Amino acid sequence: MDQASQPVTAYESVAEAALDLGHRTYSGTVAATLRRTEADDVVR
């Protein structure tokens, strides 16, 4: 069973929780933004 299907996941710190939860919740939009950012850098 992977971590995503575990009923309970423990984090050792708020920072670790923030990182994982942030990625799980906003990963789609953030990934899109990173791709845009990289493209912008290339243009520059």
Add this chain to the structure above:
Amino acid sequence: MTSPLALMQRPGLRVRCEHFGALAWSANPRKVYRLDHAATAALFLHSRPRPVNMQAPPIGTAGLTDDAWQRAITGLCQQGLLQPSTATPAAVTAEDIEVTRRTLGEGTPQCPVLKPLWVHIQPFTRCNQHCFHCYCHGGPNADPFLLPVQTWQRVIAMLDDYGVLDVYVTGGESLLYESFFTIAEDILSRGMGFGLSTNATLLSGRILGRLRDLRIETVQVSLDGAHAAVHEQIRGAPGSFSRTCEGIARIAGFSAPVINTVVSRVNLGELEDIVKLGKEHGCARFKFFPQKPVGRSGAALTLDDGEIMHRLVPECARLAAAHGVRIETIDPQQPCGSGSIGFALDQRADIYPCIFGVADPGQRCGNIITDDLDQVWFGSPLLGRFRGEVATPCRRCEP
């Protein structure tokens, strides 16, 4: 040994509903847990002792099968969130089910947005220094407006009730704020995480003693150069360099100082010397984040994307490995949390997505005293934009 008759939620646990189920956390030891919907329902129902072999109740939570229920109970027990109890177990009643159903229904956000994990509060902006990069126009003659400390205490209580885990106090120079210790003690007594940022130039014996009594794990100290000329030029504070260095060493006597350097074109070449200086004064952790072009910062001295990605980021990795220290800086793989997992309050308790936006009226989302936080957090179009479009480098949040 007698087998336990019941299982019950661990005492002292805090829980808040989230779109994926719930977040639970404990103050001591400080740990955070992500629960799915089944585990959330199980934890809520075990606020009273329940039979060990209880079957899934008909709460109506999607996917709450007997199998999911049993896996949730097992997971909660493995993490210690449910504990054996010798108390007489209470059977789940129709009223228990109705209360749980209502609590989950009313508390669970309908959109995939996390509730805030942390909040920066900035009770005032007065400072004994006048940094050229200050994001809030702080300084000796800064805006003197102050909310009563009782108001800040009400705000902290509200944040605690809302399930905010950490509160960081910033300014201005925090140790100039006469109610700093009242607020710090209030936050810490609630079991919330607490962070302090200071320039470490005002550490009298009395203040050091009070800081020591707070038992803060880390104290962040601003050091913007490894040499007096650079540090004092950036901070607009002649004679401050030696006092800050002494302050770091004093803080290292009872806490773990973290040196925070706002990196610009003025001090980009000083980072290795800052690491060496910090280590000499008992510091093993550094934050080297780039100056943002906000507040008093000038764009001319702000690193551009190329300097951030090709000079600052690799240099931090090299220094961390070479000197055996921990260095935090921009990580292109990590999203910015401002507006998505945390927010900021300025000295009027106005809400902003990011502490670096408090000088920009266009980033004001509301006021935590006069507006409903839940409506602002989930309903503000500006916060929504931060969740969708802002990633590192964080200077991308410039207007």
